[in-house]
Amino acid sequence: MAPELARTTEQAQPVYSRYWLHNKGPAPLGYLPVSIAVTPGLVESPEGPFEVEVVLASHLTDTAHEGVAEIRVPEGWTATPSARPFRLTPGGHLRFPVTVTPTAAPEPGLHFISARTHTSGQLVEDITTVAIGPAPELPVPGTPPELAKATRGTTADTARPTGLSITTVEDSLTLATGDRAQLTLRLTNTTADEIRGEAQLASPWGTWSLLPEVIKGFTVAARTTAEVSFPVQVPHDHPTGHAWALAKVMWFGRCQYTPAVRLEVTR
Template sequence: MTCRGTPADATVTVAAHGAAAGPVTLEIRAPDGWRPAWTRRTLELPPGGHARIPLTVLPDPGAAPGEHLVRVLAATPEGEFEDALTVTVPGGPVPARLWVRAIGPAVTVAPGARVRVRVRVGSTGIRSALTGTAYLASPYGTWRTAGPAAQPLCVRPDRPAEPSFEIAPPLTTAPGRYWVAVKAACQGRIAYGPPIAVHVTEG
């Protein structure tokens, strides 16, 4: 939603799927200086039931232009779940986005050795920290030579994250050029980095 210094209205929907039921505690975490109409609610859901709760958020008068996240956490007997409401203060970069850039276009490694590939993950026009996961993609048949397959990610608006992944081709790997790429997924936003060449030398 877009907000120009006036209260932003939304609806929080909570649903119990299947036989899941029980108490649900909702918590609102807004940016510093922002004022939600409520910060904590507890409700009881029957199996298959749902509830809709209105939520009004008043932005900080000095909020910077761009996208701000209001996080909604739900603590249930089945675990904790999270969603985020994006509130846009006009005047920021359009479109606001998540991005992935390679730190170096290529790496070289010998069979039996190890090397790390690094990327930088940041955001443009998003004024809140993003949390999510960085995934490593590589061609079929090479998955065991690179890892981890995924790792937690936190992208702050003023400091990009720099996840790294290890490439460790076994001694039987044929020399040649391969590739890996990194995908970042944070609060509904997805970004793909460029392919990074992996040159495997003679053993």
């Protein structure tokens, strides 16, 4: 058997099934042969048990796929069923309802229902957001602005809250050839549930040798702060000069960008 020339699975797991919302390209590594989705995407202040719907679909054309769909709910909540074995014929699909029962007095804030399954060595999941009480992280109510106005950008100094606050620990890094350092993100989860996601660095051509690892998965528990660090290494033959790097942070269909961090190489 020929050796693999590159990765065939995503480095950050689990893989979010609606990958296009993360601006990730045409498909995750492995091409997502089996997808999973849960609807609705948002449930606001449910009064007692509520229902979501899970759909599994096979994009395989010549083989069947067997697996288990699992439903993850916040601590103390229940899902019925919490797991569903399935078998999909080539090109087949399966749709089934799930009843979610919150605790008697759920904590205010955002909670997340996850429908997940394993396929081709990867864990794939989709998310329903459940908002308990008023939630400033939800979309602004009312009619969306006209496209011409919406694309003008903003003059605000801060963005609307999303549930995950992201800052860079360093505003700039100045390194001599041969030096090593870290570019660190600080992630603060203001929701009532765990957040799982992926951070990816972007930088201009000519700087990629400085950043040997540009993708990191992360998990941030509810109401806590965690850090994600990327190594920065300057080869001995790297020319002097300065450039930039920024991080794109993706989680549960949200996509956020950090300010650029200045990267300077000196002698």
